[in-house]
Amino acid sequence: MAVLKRLDQTLSNLGYCSRREVRIWLRDKRVRVAGELTKNAALKVDPASVTVDDKPLDHPGDILIMLNKPLGYVCTHDINEGQRIYDLLPEIWLGRSPQVVSVGRLDKDTTGLILITDQSALVQKLTSPKQHVNKVYRVTVDKPLDQTIIEQFATGVQLISETEPCLPATLEIIDTHTAKVTLNEGKYHQVRRMFAACDNHVVTLHREQFGHYTLGDLAPGEWRDLI
Secondary structure (H helix, E strand, O other): OOOOEEEHHHHHHOOOOOHHHHHHHHOOEEEEEOOOOOOOOOEEOOOOHHOOOOOOOOOOOOOEEEEEEOOOOOOOHOOOOOOEEEHHHHHHHHHHOOOOOOOOOOOOOOOOEEHHHHHHHHHHHHOOOOHHOOEEEEEOOOOOOOOOOHHHHHHHHOOOOOOOOOOOOEEEEEEEEEEEEEEEEOOOHHHHHHHOOOOEEEEEEEEEOOEEEEEEOOOOEEEEEEE
16 A cells, blocks of 8 residues: 655655645646646655656656766766766756665766665665675776786785775676676775776776676666666
8 A cells, every 4th residue: 555645745755846835736727636626735645646747757656767978077976076877867866755766876986886865775685795795797908817816816905004805806807908807895995996006097887787686688878777
């Protein structure tokens, strides 16, 4: 059974307008509940039954999407940091409460799969070290790969300025300069630092998989619903 919420709270939390503005929208006959006009901003409603200008509400429930992050975009809400992944999403989502956030981050120079949600409990679950959620990356490096690096990753790479080595990770050599890496940690710039500790430099870094989610044919800059 859907949770009923006040109409003004519903529209405000979904980023449509302020609770004060809802009264104006009701007066202007822009809002319907189950097909009927109402003047009651406090009316308890199922968000799925509400329309604005005869259109259903955008994602009246929770949001969980997969985005193929392009190169040069940052995973922050700060507009001073440059192009944001949130600029690739519907503008109305930026006004939602709870706020939409990324599940972990990919740095500006990393591309690929990033999950975005408004479910804080899900963020905590998927980023908790206790969950051991696998992330799979395709990596190109500037020096030829040697078979010895497979064992280095498998036993746990010791990062500079870290007291404990990384957890064991799987590295598969694709060709002389390309590898696939699977790990379940989330240290700062971890993949780049792991290769640096093995005397190699990451040229490109692309995440192909997060947990059981895979990009498939999703184009850079595009997103798809997961619920």
